Amino acid sequence: MNILDEALARIGRSGEELRELLGSLLEGNPAYLVGSLAAGFGNVRSDVDVHIIDQESRATGVPAMFFLGRSIVDVVHHRPAEVSGAAAQLAETWAPMAGGICGCGSTISRKDQKRLGRWWSSMPLNVGDPPLFDADLGDRVTATNARGALAEFFVYAAIAEMIEMHADDQAIAAGAWRRVALAYVELLARSRGESFVGDKWVWRKAQRAGLPGSLIDDLDRVRTRSGLRRAMADDLAAVEPLDLVVVAPEPGESIDLGLSSVLLVVDRVVPAGGHVATGSVREEIDRLGAAGVLEALTHQTAHLLADDAGLDAVLA
Amino acid sequence: MTIYPTAWILSTGMDLAWHLADEVEAGVEDMDGALTSGDLATAFESARYTLNAVALAWQRVDGTPLSTVEPEFLAALGHARSRALATYASWPAVSELTEERMGELVAEVRGQVAELRAAVPFELPNLRSPDGLMPGLRAARLIDGLRARHGLPPFSWPGLMT
Numbered sequence: 431m432n433i434l435d436e437a438l439a440r441i442g443r444s445g446e447e448l449r450e451l452l453g454s455l456l457e458g459n460p461a462y463l464v465g466s467l468a469a470g471f472g473n474v475r476s477d478v479d480v481h482i483i484d485q486e487s488r489a490t491g492v493p494a495m496f497f498l499g500r501s502i503v504d505v506v507h508h509r510p511a512e513v514s515g516a517a518a519q520l521a522e523t524w525a526p527m528a529g530g531i532c533g534c535g536s537t538i539s540r541k542d543q544k545r546l547g548r549w550w551s552s553m554p555l556n557v558g559d560p561p562l563f564d565a566d567l568g569d570r571v572t573a574t575n576a577r578g579a580l581a582e583f584f585v586y587a588a589i590a591e592m593i594e595m596h597a598d599d600q601a602i603a604a605g606a607w608r609r610v611a612l613a614y615v616e617l618l619a620r621s622r623g624e625s626f627v628g629d630k631w632v633w634r635k636a637q638r639a640g641l642p643g644s645l646i647d648d649l650d651r652v653r654t655r656s657g658l659r660r661a662m663a664d665d666l667a668a669v670e671p672l673d674l675v676v677v678a679p680e681p682g683e684s685i686d687l688g689l690s691s692v693l694l695v696v697d698r699v700v701p702a703g704g705h706v707a708t709g710s711v712r713e714e715i716d717r718l719g720a721a722g723v724l725e726a727l728t729h730q731t732a733h734l735l736a737d738d739a740g741l742d743a744v745l746a
Numbered sequence: 747m748t749i750y751p752t753a754w755i756l757s758t759g760m761d762l763a764w765h766l767a768d769e770v771e772a773g774v775e776d777m778d779g780a781l782t783s784g785d786l787a788t789a790f791e792s793a794r795y796t797l798n799a800v801a802l803a804w805q806r807v808d809g810t811p812l813s814t815v816e817p818e819f820l821a822a823l824g825h826a827r828s829r830a831l832a833t834y835a836s837w838p839a840v841s842e843l844t845e846e847r848m849g850e851l852v853a854e855v856r857g858q859v860a861e862l863r864a865a866v867p868f869e870l871p872n873l874r875s876p877d878g879l880m881p882g883l884r885a886a887r888l889i890d891g892l893r894a895r896h897g898l899p900p901f902s903w904p905g906l907m908t
Contacts, residue, residue: 473782606820
């Protein structure tokens, strides 16, 4: 049985059945199984994700949906330039981190991390179609994936710090710190070669990456900031997340209504005075309170980013 | 019988109905799939996802925009001081899970999904299922026609884009 058939066997199907279903869509264009099944996970209820690489401008981002029995098959078209663009974003330098490696320089977006993870672990549907990425890019892919997880870990930790300030309830903060520890497990797995796949697979990834069971278990028992620092097995524990994370408003339009001014952000109106400014999340907490920053994130009028220069300093 | 304003139904009500059909039901499907495969750890994470998705739906009723994007997801739960975070903290470590304990957690989450379903003004067919696709498309055409008559843009169907 080839690896494509092995992957599809988890939903009780075969490569031949998938090729028959997609028929003429596959003519002349390389097509790939991506997502959890291609990454070695997935189960009987998993969707089948297929990416077709073609020169036609059919890359709308909207998947065409098919059914293979009761399994959903999502087919998305991408242009070759998107794949080469993802390869061009790969980290060129990296540093040792947490038992693995992590990229230096810049962090790619979550959407690009998702694509990179899918394309790196993709499987050609047709014998003879070339792999989307050369195998010798492995370290660069790992470094890029880990960099994304590192940035996200500090963003989660900054949010947990704000929840701790705002919630005034240790049981609620405990759930936030447990989520931060999960982000750290993801970071450890990615620094050892795992890719971005759905969050629900984090324990399977940790196991495949060879993380010690006792370390994973310690992290899963984290319910406080100090508990997280004790469980983390590296120097990252000493970094203050609020020093590494910046807040940025979503672009919006300011309108002066005479008696008040408001910002139009996304599809909402927010009072101008309550809007976050670009800069240190710590300074915005001082100005608006942790609740004000959390509210801006909740209403999607602002987002958090880990500062790339700060991350590089941590890695150095 | 509860009577809802048309504008509410076409905006908040639609958000809730689609969130239930897409995000919440996907979480339940993931829980079931992982359990069927004997993968308790993945079932656990799917249960966490579903718990959070239900909590965010209740926040939508109170006027909070819906987003299941991580990590803003966590900020939204924290800002609302959601008990879903406390519930997650109280759940056992994955290493301690047994089939029986996981079954209890799944039942707990299913109970929350049922409460949400009872509170949502209407349900949409699940577009992402063989049985729901055609009825779902018919419902989508009807909803978008109503939205157009009330001067609203077509519904964005979040989650369908990749």
